[in-house]
Amino acid sequence: MNRLFASIAETTSRLDQVEVVLYVDEDDMSSHDLDSTDFRVVRIVGPALSMGGYNSACLQRARGDVLILANDDMVIRTPGWDDRIRAMNAEFEDQICLGYANDLFKKSRFCTFPIMSRRTCELLADPYPAAYRRAFIDVHLFDIFKRLQHAGFDRIRYYDDLVFEHLHYRTGKAPYDETYGYARNRRFADDPTFIALTAMRSAAANRLISAIRKEPIVEGRDVNFQGDVPSGIPSAVRLFTCRFLLDGELPYRWRIFLWYWFIGRYLAANGFLRPFVR
Structure with missing residues (x-):
């Protein structure tokens, strides 16, 4: 975390307009005093939560007009990054x-x-459903905005020259530690949740579309969080075909990607790819 803090201090144009909101597990005593003399730090100390729960708790305490999800293995490399983010937020009148x-x-x-x-x-x-235990929040949000894109509203902005480096162990830039081990052991746990929240993403996309069109916003229905679990490869292919390939709200390329990606994840989760992986 100190590495991330140092990168923020070194690259930010307006430190007075930046705050970092941390959720620290109550048993992680070494992190309870994390702070910075360069920018505002808000610490939330509490029980262990799901990844969605952590982010939702931080959102409730955040004061900023723009929210960025970050990990402690992120390092900001681009000077003046905050000016770029402010410009992005100003691009659309509806934000x-x-x-x-x-x-x-x-x-x-x-x-x-x-x-x-x-x-x-x-x-x-x-925006950050507590049902996601370890992963998929980024894919969840991406999927919502892919639905906007398919409806004719391209509101996704990727900045190739703006670098928030992810020092993930799979890149060889960080050691494989207990935190990565915990996430890896449960890397497929959120797959059923992502499928179960399809209706939630559809309703969220429709709310955004209504706001863009300046139309009345209709509240979505309550979502059933019970995800479908395939009973075998044929069942998995049928489920992913129904949920992804046949989802007419999504761009076709994104549908295809989700379909083959989830089939691959299902095979990996059930050991079918083990003979091909050293």
């Missing part, structure tokens, strides 16, 4: 946009560190 920087790992493929305005978060109602 409805999903931005993301180049993390030098997933790059344009995923919005690893999603950037959204407070108004967008409010319109989404629950």
Whole structure:
């Protein structure tokens, strides 16, 4: 975390307009005093939560007009990055946009560190669902904005020359530690949740579209969080075909990507790819 703090202090144009909101587990005593003399730090100390729960708790305490999700293995490399983010937020009068920087790992493929305005978060109602235990929040948000894109509103902004480097162990830039181990052991746990929240993403996208069109916003229905779990490969292919390939609200390329990606994840989660992986 000190590395991230140092990068913020070194690259930010307006430190007086930046705050970092941290959620620290109550048993992580070594992190309870994390602070900075360069910018405002808000610490929330509490029980362990899901990843969605952590981010939602931080959102409630944040004061800024623009929210950026970040990990402690992120380092900001681009001087004046905050000026770029302010310009992005000013591009659209309604402030409805999903931005993301180049993390030098997933790059344009995923919005690893999603950037959204407070108004967008409010319109989404629950931008970081607590049902996501470890992962998929970035894919969840990306999927919502892909629905906007397919409806004719391209509000996704990727900045290749704006670098928020992700020092992930898979890039060889960080050691494999206990935190990564915890996430890796549960890396497929959120797959059913992503599928279960399809209706939630559809409703969220429709709220954003209504706001863009300046139409009355219709509240979505309550969402059933019970995800479908395939009973075998044929069942998985049928489920992913129904949920992804046949989802007419999504761009075709994104549908195809989700379909083959989830099939691959299902095969990996159930050990079918083990003979091919050393």
